[in-house]
Amino acid sequence: MSPRLRHRGLPLLLFWVLLVAGCTPGGAPHAPAAPQQDGTARAVLGDLRTVDPCTLTDPAALQAFGSAENAGTVSLDYCLLHVKLANGSLVQLAVGELGQAPDRPGDPVVPRGSLRIVQNAPLPGHCTRQVLFADDVALRVSADLLVGDPASGLCGIAEAGADAAAAALEQHRVGHRDFPADSLALVDPCDVLDSAAVQQVPGLEEAQGQPSPAGHQCSWGEQVADSPRVQLTHTAGEPPRVLHGAAVEETIAGRRTVVSVVGGDPQLPLCSAETGHLPFGAAGQVEVAQLVVAVPGMTGIDACEFARGLAGQAWPHLPPPAP
Structure with missing residues (x-):
């Protein structure tokens, strides 16, 4: 199986999402333009094609769960981290993929400063949080169990990842990659x-x-x-x-x-x-x-x-x- 498919995790593979996330920039990162204030994904993130999703992560925010490290590039759309828990379990955390806001009215939505976070109901071995923008675009943060105990607190890890992403957005710390014209x-x-x-x-x-x-x-x-x-x-x-x-x-x-x-x-x-x-x-x-x-x-x-x-x-x- 292609690494790009494998790293998406089993639930996403079964439902097709193409698995997939990386973090090494394609070129030298550059500072984002001064953000606008209308709350849309483009206003907050800038050019959506060039966002470096690893600038939305903070491994230190995951220290309460275990040691976190970059898991390599398998996507332009999200950053993949591996979190090794104290109980020996291994969790992958994918941060940054953009999609349409979920149409699941039963899922709680909680405020995080000027943003909102959807707390999706967990699935076996999988938990997702989604940071919502004003134009109904959502930034996904998903935790998947790779090895170990199913009771490893995946939603807590996803929540911490979403909080770190929201903080980066509010503090205007979104970085961008420089791509050549034929990228x-x-x-x-x-x-x-x-x-x-x-x-x-x-x-x-x-x-x-x-x-x-x-x-x-x-x-x-x-x-x-x-x-x-x-x-x-x-x-x-x-x-x-x-x-x-x-x-x-x-x-x-x-x-x-x-x-x-x-x-x-x-x-x-x-x-x-x-x-x-x-x-x-x-x-x-x-x-x-x-x-x-x-x-x-x-x-x-x-x-x-x-x-x-x-x-x-x-x-x-x-x-x-x-x-």
């Missing part, structure tokens, strides 16, 4: 893959691309486990590579591409196609265009055929790859 971070995936191509996937005949607030993801179809869906994400981390027997390296539209049944099980109808782009952050890391296709009722082999076809449509619209 994937500055390209909307909805402009890369035509919805007419996606509509050839059974069940997606009328699907239209839905962009994420930061413009790094485009999704087609309902994002639930039993529905057909396609997602194109511009992300970063390790270069795509063959990790199991249900993966293959090939050339699609002139670009080196790794096509892989997610998880390596051909019975799972989920397949990814990934191609590397420009260098990013730490030595050896690259930007990555990641296309994921789910076709419930079919096999992973079927999903990979659709992924190949869609990659062949999308890759020519990406900026030229690094030489």
Whole structure:
């Protein structure tokens, strides 16, 4: 399984979110512009495409739970931390991904200064807090149990992470990455893959691309486990590579591409196609265009055929790859 999928955690993988988060800047960070006061995500964060989500984290705020450290880059959209608890459990904390505010009126909403935080009900091994902006965009802070005791206080960790993010927002400590003009971070995936191509996937005949607030993801179809869906994400981390027997390296539209049944099980109808782009952050890391296709009722082999076809449509619209 791709590290970008693996680090999202099991609940997110099952429901499709593409797992995925990193923190090493693509270029030298620069100070954010003076914030506006209307409370929208763009006013508070600035250019949503270039936000460095690791500037919204504070490992010291997690000391009451255990030692925290950066877990490496698997996404442009969030920062991933690993928290090792005193009882030996290992928790991953993802901070910074932007999405639409949750439509769950039963979840408590508590004030944090000028902001509000939604306290989502926990799931087994998973707990999320969401910092709300005035335009109904939410900044997610999610804790997932990787190893250890299910009673490890995941919601307390998520709460501490959300409080630290809210403090960074209120103190105008949001940092930004400098990306070159041909970076994937500055390209909307909805402009890369035509919805007419996606509509050839059974069940997606009328699907239209839905962009994420930061413009790094485009999704087609309902994002639930039993529905057909396609997602194109511009992300970063390790270069795509063959990790199991249900993966293959090939050339699609002139670009080196790794096509892989997610998880390596051909019975799972989920397949990814990934191609590397420009260098990013730490030595050896690259930007990555990641296309994921789910076709419930079919096999992973079927999903990979659709992924190949869609990659062949999308890759020519990406900026030229690094030489």
